[in-house]
Amino acid sequence: xxxxxxxxxxxxxxxxxELVTCVHEPPSQYVVPExxxxxxxxxxxxxxxxxxxxxxLPAPGNSSDEVAKMQAALxxxxxxxxxxxxxxxxxxxxxxxxxxEFYKLPLEEMQxxxxxxxxxxxxxxxxxxxxxxxxxxxxxxxxxxxLLVEPESRRIYSLWPTHPPSFRDIxxxxxxxxxxxxxxxxxxLARMLDLHEDYFIExxxxxxITYARFNYYPPCPKPDQVLGLKPHTDATVITVVFIDDxxxxxQVQKNGVWYKVPIVPNALLVNTGDAMEILSNGFFKSPVHRxxxxxxxxxxxxVMFYTMNPEKEIGPVPELVDEKRPARYRKMKTKxxxxxxxxxxxxxxLSPVHRxxxxxxxxxxxxVMFYTMNPEKEIGPVPELVDEKRPARYRKMKTKxxxxxxxxxxxxxxLxxxxxxx
Numbered sequence: 001x002x003x004x005x006x007x008x009x010x011x012x013x014x015x016x017x018e019l020v021t022c023v024h025e026p027p028s029q030y031v032v033p034e035x036x037x038x039x040x041x042x043x044x045x046x047x048x049x050x051x052x053x054x055x056x057l058p059a060p061g062n063s064s065d066e067v068a069k070m071q072a073a074l075x076x077x078x079x080x081x082x083x084x085x086x087x088x089x090x091x092x093x094x095x096x097x098x099x100x101e102f103y104k105l106p107l108e109e110m111q112x113x114x115x116x117x118x119x120x121x122x123x124x125x126x127x128x129x130x131x132x133x134x135x136x137x138x139x140x141x142x143x144x145x146x147l148l149v150e151p152e153s154r155r156i157y158s159l160w161p162t163h164p165p166s167f168r169d170i171x172x173x174x175x176x177x178x179x180x181x182x183x184x185x186x187x188x189l190a191r192m193l194d195l196h197e198d199y200f201i202e203x204x205x206x207x208x209i210t211y212a213r214f215n216y217y218p219p220c221p222k223p224d225q226v227l228g229l230k231p232h233t234d235a236t237v238i239t240v241v242f243i244d245d246x247x248x249x250x251q252v253q254k255n256g257v258w259y260k261v262p263i264v265p266n267a268l269l270v271n272t273g274d275a276m277e278i279l280s281n282g283f284f285k286s287p288v289h290r291x292x293x294x295x296x297x298x299x300x301x302x303v304m305f306y307t308m309n310p311e312k313e314i315g316p317v318p319e320l321v322d323e324k325r326p327a328r329y330r331k332m333k334t335k336x337x338x339x340x341x342x343x344x345x346x347x348x349x350l351s352p353v354h355r356x357x358x359x360x361x362x363x364x365x366x367x368v369m370f371y372t373m374n375p376e377k378e379i380g381p382v383p384e385l386v387d388e389k390r391p392a393r394y395r396k397m398k399t400k401x402x403x404x405x406x407x408x409x410x411x412x413x414x415l416x417x418x419x420x421x422x
Contacts, residue, residue, distance in 0.1 A: 051080065091173070095174050101163075141293050
């Protein structure tokens with residue numbers, strides 16, 4: 001979803017599917033710091049996850065309760081479960097079948113589609129693990145197959161499995177069907193914001209890129225010590241996820257609490273991504289989510305990521321910016337945003353952006369103690385933490401200058417730390 005060129009990696013982790021056959025507890029590089037460890041049996045959602053029947057969405061100019069439900073779901077959770085999407089359960093069964101059959105192949109067969117070039121350079125597409133940028137990086141307990149599916153002219157078929165024999169045809173058909181779903185939802189999101197109904201659809205066309213990610217989560221002997229996939233948001237305009245009907249594992253965060261996403265047979269999970277949050281100027285949310293494992297069963301999922309053209313600029317839609325609602329995000333080239341996203345994803349860092357909301361009945365007070373540096377001192381990466389493998393990611397600046405920028409960006413609703421990145 002980001003860098004097209006191969007990049008150097010710090011080390012090559014084991015394929016988790018192979019690792020799980022010979023260990024009785026997860027190796028240290030997979031063990032999550034205690035304060036970040038998952039509650040595998042986390043909270044049930046405070047209200048049922050919104051289930052939207054896409055077949056009940058109205059024609060242009062009409063209204064329905066289903067549209068209102070979808071809008072509330074995306075404003076509050078950033079996601080919903082879609083039923084009535086038009087994909088037959090039998091075909092979804094075929095999609096799940098070829099996914100599992102691929103992961104049952106001998107390791108040497110799967111390695112034919114490796115995401116390592118010459119065994120040492122990482123590329124986004126292919127079979128293996130996500131990029132490792134630091135020896136201190138906590139690794140995810142999962143393997144994945146990542147493939148570019150649109151535009152068709154950019155497919156690298158040498159990375160598309162030939163076994164099982166139906167894999168390619170099924171993926172091509174599934175991509176067509178999911179695009180229909182994405183387009184239907186995006187059309188209604190545009191109407192909600194009083195934009196031309198094809199506004200967001202055009203964002204995922206014109207050389208925009210769609211990726212398919214086949215996730216495999218092996219059983220883990222100590223599931224409370226690892227994460228199948230670390231907390232993250234998607235960089236997408238919209239994401240469509242086919243979740244394993246038999247094993248739960250997806251969790252979504254809201255107000256600092258992790259909630260279990262329930263299983264609804266033959267439903268597809270639809271969530272908005274960072275690009276949509278930026279384009280909508282914060283009207284729609286990009287949900288933070290993660291995957292957990294269990295000790296008994298493996299789990300698979302298939303994710304379709306709909307991103308913008310990497311060369312296009314991303315920023316709030318002009319029609320959604322005015323004096324009452326100023327721009328909350330600065331403009332940036334999509335490819336630059338994607339590069340930053342994958343850097344922070346690899347490190348498992350989500351900056352603690354926080355906010356306060358009000359209510360209609362009661363007032364509230366809080367007291368915050370801020371511990372800052374000497375304003376005359378320079379702030380920058382500690383020299384001992386910078387080397388060839390991990391170059392400086394932030395430029396140096398006097399603390400007082402940083403604080404000045406902090407208050408400027410705070411007033412604008414942007415993040416000062418973004419201005420310091422190299």
